[in-house]
Amino acid sequence: MMTVCHLSTTSTNNNQNVDSLPTSKPIEVFRKDYQPLPYKVDTIELDIQLEPRKTTITTQMTITSSSQTMTLDGDRDVIQLQQVELNGVLLKEGTDYQVTASALTLFQLPLHTPFQLTTRVTTIPEDNTELSGLYQDSSGMYCTQMEAMGFRRFTYMADRPDQMATFARVRIEADAHQYPILLSNGNLVEQGSCENNTNRHYAIWQDPFPKPTYLFAMVAGNLGVLQDSYTTKSGRHVDLQIFAEPHQTHLLQYAMQSLKRAMQWDEDRYGLEYDLDLYNIVAVDSFNMGAMENKGLNVFNTAYVLADPATATDTDFERVESVIGHEYFHNWTGNRVTCRDWFQLTLKEGLTVFRDQEFSADMNSAAVNRIENVRALRGRQFAEDAGPMAHPIRPESYISMDNFYTATVYSKGAEVIRMYQTILGVEGFNQGLKLYLERHDGQAVTCDDFLQAMADANQDIDLTLFRRWYSTPGTPVVKYRGEWNENGTYQLHLEQETSDGDPLHIPVSVGLLDHATGKEVVSTQVLNLKESQQTFTFSDLAGPVVPSILRTFSAPVKLVPLEKDNESSVLAFLAAHDTDGFNRWEAVQRLYTSLIFHHLPSKEESSSTWNYVEQAFARTLDTCLDNSDYSISAYVLTLPSESTLAEEMDVIDPIGLHQARSTVKQQLARRFQSVLMEKYSALTELLSQTKELKFDATSIGLRRLRNVLLDYLCSLKDTPEECDQAAQWAMNHYQAATGMTDQMAGLSALVSIDNPFRQDALDQFYQQAVGNSLVLNKWFTVQALASTPTSLETIQKLYQHPDFTLKNPNRVRALVGAFTMNAVAFHQPAGYQFLGDVLLEVDALNPQLSSRLASPLLPWRKYVSGPLMKEQLERLLAQPKLSDDLYEIVSRGLK
Ligand code: ARG
Ligand code: ZN
Numbered sequence: 001m002m003t004v005c006h007l008s009t010t011s012t013n014n015n016q017n018v019d020s021l022p023t024s025k026p027i028e029v030f031r032k033d034y035q036p037l038p039y040k041v042d043t044i045e046l047d048i049q050l051e052p053r054k055t056t057i058t059t060q061m062t063i064t065s066s067s068q069t070m071t072l073d074g075d076r077d078v079i080q081l082q083q084v085e086l087n088g089v090l091l092k093e094g095t096d097y098q099v100t101a102s103a104l105t106l107f108q109l110p111l112h113t114p115f116q117l118t119t120r121v122t123t124i125p126e127d128n129t130e131l132s133g134l135y136q137d138s139s140g141m142y143c144t145q146m147e148a149m150g151f152r153r154f155t156y157m158a159d160r161p162d163q164m165a166t167f168a169r170v171r172i173e174a175d176a177h178q179y180p181i182l183l184s185n186g187n188l189v190e191q192g193s194c195e196n197n198t199n200r201h202y203a204i205w206q207d208p209f210p211k212p213t214y215l216f217a218m219v220a221g222n223l224g225v226l227q228d229s230y231t232t233k234s235g236r237h238v239d240l241q242i243f244a245e246p247h248q249t250h251l252l253q254y255a256m257q258s259l260k261r262a263m264q265w266d267e268d269r270y271g272l273e274y275d276l277d278l279y280n281i282v283a284v285d286s287f288n289m290g291a292m293e294n295k296g297l298n299v300f301n302t303a304y305v306l307a308d309p310a311t312a313t314d315t316d317f318e319r320v321e322s323v324i325g326h327e328y329f330h331n332w333t334g335n336r337v338t339c340r341d342w343f344q345l346t347l348k349e350g351l352t353v354f355r356d357q358e359f360s361a362d363m364n365s366a367a368v369n370r371i372e373n374v375r376a377l378r379g380r381q382f383a384e385d386a387g388p389m390a391h392p393i394r395p396e397s398y399i400s401m402d403n404f405y406t407a408t409v410y411s412k413g414a415e416v417i418r419m420y421q422t423i424l425g426v427e428g429f430n431q432g433l434k435l436y437l438e439r440h441d442g443q444a445v446t447c448d449d450f451l452q453a454m455a456d457a458n459q460d461i462d463l464t465l466f467r468r469w470y471s472t473p474g475t476p477v478v479k480y481r482g483e484w485n486e487n488g489t490y491q492l493h494l495e496q497e498t499s500d501g502d503p504l505h506i507p508v509s510v511g512l513l514d515h516a517t518g519k520e521v522v523s524t525q526v527l528n529l530k531e532s533q534q535t536f537t538f539s540d541l542a543g544p545v546v547p548s549i550l551r552t553f554s555a556p557v558k559l560v561p562l563e564k565d566n567e568s569s570v571l572a573f574l575a576a577h578d579t580d581g582f583n584r585w586e587a588v589q590r591l592y593t594s595l596i597f598h599h600l601p602s603k604e605e606s607s608s609t610w611n612y613v614e615q616a617f618a619r620t621l622d623t624c625l626d627n628s629d630y631s632i633s634a635y636v637l638t639l640p641s642e643s644t645l646a647e648e649m650d651v652i653d654p655i656g657l658h659q660a661r662s663t664v665k666q667q668l669a670r671r672f673q674s675v676l677m678e679k680y681s682a683l684t685e686l687l688s689q690t691k692e693l694k695f696d697a698t699s700i701g702l703r704r705l706r707n708v709l710l711d712y713l714c715s716l717k718d719t720p721e722e723c724d725q726a727a728q729w730a731m732n733h734y735q736a737a738t739g740m741t742d743q744m745a746g747l748s749a750l751v752s753i754d755n756p757f758r759q760d761a762l763d764q765f766y767q768q769a770v771g772n773s774l775v776l777n778k779w780f781t782v783q784a785l786a787s788t789p790t791s792l793e794t795i796q797k798l799y800q801h802p803d804f805t806l807k808n809p810n811r812v813r814a815l816v817g818a819f820t821m822n823a824v825a826f827h828q829p830a831g832y833q834f835l836g837d838v839l840l841e842v843d844a845l846n847p848q849l850s851s852r853l854a855s856p857l858l859p860w861r862k863y864v865s866g867p868l869m870k871e872q873l874e875r876l877l878a879q880p881k882l883s884d885d886l887y888e889i890v891s892r893g894l895k
Contacts, residue, residue: 026399026884031343037158039065041165042114046155050142050174050220053124055134056082059155060118061165065109072104073152073159078133079121081156087116104156119156128153129807129845132402134218137284138773138808139245141221142179143299145292148342148401151213161212161339162444169206172218176201179220181243183280185211185295207295209275212338212444217294219282224249228256230263232273238263244283244306247771251306254317254695255281258324265325265359270433272332281305281324285773286808288848289405291323293330300327303774303810309693309739311775314700316740318372321363326356337440342401346393346470347447349405350413354421357414364697367581368631374553374582375635377415379643381407381556385475386647387859388892390499394447394470399888402848408473415556416469422507422526422554423466424458432457465505465530474499478506478529478555481562482547490538490545494529495562503532509554510536511580515544518577524551546573551580568594572612576619581629585636588616592639592664593648599660601653610667617668621675625682630701634708639665642823646862653864658787658823662715669712680709693739700741707745714749727755734761744778751786776803777814784818784825791825796834806842809849816842820856829868832857836872839886840879847883854886858893870894 040063047058057079063070074081081099084091086109091097097106109115125142128135133153134144144150152159170184176199182191186207194200224246230238240259242252259279266272280297287301304323307316333355334348361369384390384407391404393413398404421429436453447470455463477497484490490512498504506529512522522545527536538545550559561567567590574587595609617637624633639661646652669676683706690699710733714726727750734746743765750761762783769775780803784795798804798815805811816838820826826835835857843850854876860869876882876890 026887028397028399030397031341031395034341034343037160037163038067039063039070039158041158041163043168044157044165045169045171046167047171048173048218050125050172050179053126055123055125055142056120057123057155058118058120059157060116061157062114063109063117064112064114066112068107068109068111070106070109072106072156073102073149074099074104074121074156075133075153076101078128078153079123079155082120082122084120085116085118088118102152121155123154130848131286131288131809131846132848135286137221137286138805139221139285140178141219141223141282141284142174143219143221143282143284144217144294145288145299146216146294147214147292148405149214151216157213159213160341161214162341164210164212164338164442164444166210167205167207167216169204170218171202171204172220173200173202174220175199178222181219181221181223181225183217183219183243183282183297185215185217185297186276187278187296209295209335210442211295211335215293215295215335215338217292217297217299219243219297219299221282222246223282226252226256228260230260230274230279232263233267234273236273236275237277238274239278241279242281242283242305244302248283248302248306251308251311252283254307254312255300255305255320255324258321259328261321261363262325262328262359265362266329266332266355269358269362270332270355270430272437274331275336279328281327285810288402288809288846291327293327293334295331295335298327301810303777306774309695311740311772313739313741313744314695314703317695318360318364318700322356322360325359326352329355329359332437336442337437338444340444340446342398342404343394343396344446345401345404346409346413346416347445347450349410350393350415351417351450353410353414354417357418364700365629365631367629368635368697368701370552370582371585371632371635373411373414375641375644377407377411377556378647379641381411382475382558382647383643383859384408384855385412385473387862388895389855389858389889390473392469392471392473396471400847400851400883400885403851403885403888412556419469419507419555420454420463420466422509423463423505423528424454424461428458428461429454463505465503468502468504472498472500472502472504476504476506476555476557477560478508478550478557479560479562480547480549482545484541484544488539488541490541490547492527492536492538492547492549493533493562494527494536495533496529496557503530505530506555506557508549509551511548511551511578512538512541512545513548513573513577513579514542515546515573518573520579521545524580526554546570546577548574548578548580548583550583550586552582553586568609568612572615575612575616581632585632588613588620588636589640591616593645596639596645596657596660596664597648599663601656601660613668614671617672618675621672621679624679624705625686628698628701630698630705632701634701634705637705637708637712643821650862651864652859652862654823654827665712665715666718669715673713673716676709676712680706680713683709703739703741703745707742710745710749714753717753723753723755727753727757731755731757731761740775740778744782747782748785751782752788754788773808773810777810780804780811780814781818784815785822787822787824789824791822792819792828792831792834795819795822795825799838806845809846812842812849812853816853820853826856827863827865829865832865832868832872836875839872839876843883843886844881847885850883851885851889854889854893858889860893 041061043062045060049056125134126136132150172182182203184205186205189204189206191203223243226242228240276296283300283302283305285302290304291300307320329352333351339347395404432454435457479495481493508527508529509524511524514521571587571590578584591613595613620636687702714730717723717726730746730749737743766779769779839850857869860866873890873893
């Protein structure tokens with residue numbers, strides 16, 4: 001590993017003796033080095049005094065140790081140790097204890113008998129720009145984010161998930177006027193004003209469930225609240241409260257409805273009930289991730305909890321529902337049963353993403369949901385798995401755990417859970433989950449324990465080989481060839497290629513369609529592919545068949561035909577006849593992909609592919625109003641994203657790809673212009689029939705479809721007349737919009753057309769955004785994604801805008817994150833340079849954010865402009881002060 005000056009060590013992570021290692025370079029922690037702690041903290045009591053620029057935290061722990069020496073985690077840069085007491089006696093630094101940059105080590109402790117250790121630290125949450133530990137939100141409230149390792153930035157403690165303590169008493173004290181609301185986990189046991197100072201007040205909380213440090217939370221602020229309640233199936237009355245800044249409480253209704261739906265769904269589907277009398281959620285604007293499942297006190301990024309028709313798009317609403325569900329479902333899969341160490345993260349995240357996906361599928365449309373999730377998986381996870389950050393869903397090592405909250409751990413992890421369900425059947429899977437939760441309730445366990453519970457509940461099915469999904473990185477490739485025999489059999493030959501050459505257990509769902517009629521003759525069956533090559537035989541068939549393989553995307557793999565001869569005609573056949581909605585969509589996506597690839601600068605057009613695409617597009621467009629699957633039609637008509645397309649190329653020319661995709665879009669728009677206009681008007685008519693804006697799947701589908709049609713219509717801008725026409729459509733759409741979804745669709749189209757309305761619309765939208773941070777983010781994003789010759793300059797100007805701030809991760813992602821997805825702005829020398837500049841600035845404030853923003857540079861080897869991307873990585877690596885987070889990403893990228 002490269003040596004860069006870094007001040008960090010890891011003390012209680014996995015092995016207890018590393019605090020004596022030199023502190024000169026980042027430390028890589030390995031899964032194989034896991035060691036249990038030689039002591040246990042049984043109970044913990046916290047006293048938190050919030051005062052301007054000086055917060056004091058007193059921590060009292062009851063501990064039993066089997067070693068006389070003990071090490072607690074603590075980050076000396078953030079917390080200053082004031083004193084330590086053992087059983088009420090003050091200890092001396094040097095002889096009784098020692099403090100290093102990352103740990104407090106105590107000597108000569110009582111063996112095997114419980115003792116009390118009391119520490120006092122001070123900290124300045126106002127200066128905590130990393131948003132890990134205790135910090136101040138842009139609204140002024142104090143809040144915490146402890147996962148993965150924030151607790152050590154709050155007080156000294158064994159900050160690892162297998163150390164579960166009862167938080168017996170958490171007392172928070174603060175100014176009563178500025179911070180009227182004081183919250184922590186569990187139940188409120190007492191509150192009042194302070195006797196010695198009536199300007200101050202306090203609250204005392206108690207959590208009956210032992211928990212690891214990462215699930216601790218506290219909040220102090222001036223907050224408004226939406227209250228409701230829910231009664232569980234066994235009769236527990238639960239108070240539900242969602243807090244936000246007082247002027248935002250009208251935006252909490254949808255989150256509350258989603259929460260109640262999630263509680264009901266987990267009872268119905270898995271028999272799982274909530275276990276406390278109170279469920280609190282707090283919305284904060286400055287947040288590194290999506291949301292956090294702290295026991296009884298979820299903390300949410302405002303983006304995933306605030307929503308109303310005027311400020312949130314349909315996709316935002318869908319996101320709120322799924323994230324609310326996700327954090328709620330963690331109460332069982334994550335909190336009641338947690339992870340032994342952070343390498344097991346997918347144990348709770350993969351499983352909980354799977355659960356939130358199933359929830360969303362049940363609340364909305366399963367097919368739509370599946371398409372959306374697979375699109376996201378291919379767009380992000382496949383790229384991660386093909387680049388230098390590739391890792392198994394259970395990683396083997398990390399420098400900064402925060403870098404491993406990845407698409408692989410989350411989305412591919414969820415696919416692995418889905419494969420259990422596909423292999424075991426829904427009933428078998430549910431039995432396995434039940435056994436897992438019963439067997440391990442209150443414990444911190446591993447992915448192996450999960451697999452064991454699944455296996456024990458399904459003894460007729462062998463899961464031995466399935467285990468390899470936890471240790472194998474990379475996206476497997478499954479190749480197929482079929483053979484029809486005159487004796488009425490069909491042989492499907494499957495091959496698999498994995499990153500290490502050894503086979504995985506891959507469930508391949510297959511159905512067969514009659515070649516002559518298109519009718520399904522064999523309904524979906526799960527083939528268990530367990531060898532490198534395997535042949536499956538279907539018999540008693542009346543005539544030749546066409547296979548529909550990997551239905552509903554039954555495994556996270558790439559499916560490739562061994563014989564490419566008539567690939568397009570087979571895809572066209574499936575697009576027309578497959579009974580599996582997912583594979584119908586998939587077939588059209590494959591056709592688009594091959595057409596787009598034919599338009600790459602070096603390639604020639606293939607007229608047969610165009611004919612197949614034309615047919616499929618025509619059929620979808622013609623029938624798109626005939627049933628209520630509007631979202632499906634919308635997705636069938638949508639071309640694969642640039643990131644999904646890029647993933648299939650060995651050498652990526654991002655600008656050429658962008659142009660090829662645009663060309664195909666324009667060809668389709670030109671060919672179908674009149675039908676597109678006709679359907680657009682019909683949809684406008686349908687939507688105007690209901691006055692109030694609705695958010696059911698049908699209404700969302702209508703808008704989604706109409707916005708896809710608008711996007712095609714507005715892509716025609718070759719001549720000044722066409723530009724005027726496109727701008728007129730976009731502007732009309734924007735002005736007539738009754739909600740944020742349509743507004744954004746109109747505005748997004750408009751900003752990529754050279755026209756006089758552009759600036760007016762943006763100014764108007766800016767006015768509308770005043771006072772709403774999330775809407776303002778959209779104003780930044782829509783411009784950052786605009787495809788114009790001057791995109792980069794616009795983005796650089798916006799970076800200097802008074803409303804732009806590096807302190808709010810949502811704002812940074814809205815501008816800089818979107819910029820990196822805009823091929824024409826990003827993929828040029830000045831674009832790479834700009835990202836490098838930004839990363840340096842962000843890294844000094846918030847390493848979790850900088851390391852995430854750096855990821856677009858990682859796959860440089862595959863890009864035609866790779867050397868220029870690499871230059872930025874090298875520039876970053878040469879910095880004397882780079883965070884561990886960014887160092888890990890950058891050095892992996894260059895390895
Ligand atoms: N457990 C959270 C979730 O629900 C993610 C929190 C991760 N935060 C972090 N800073 N690493 O997915
Ligand atoms: Zn989660």
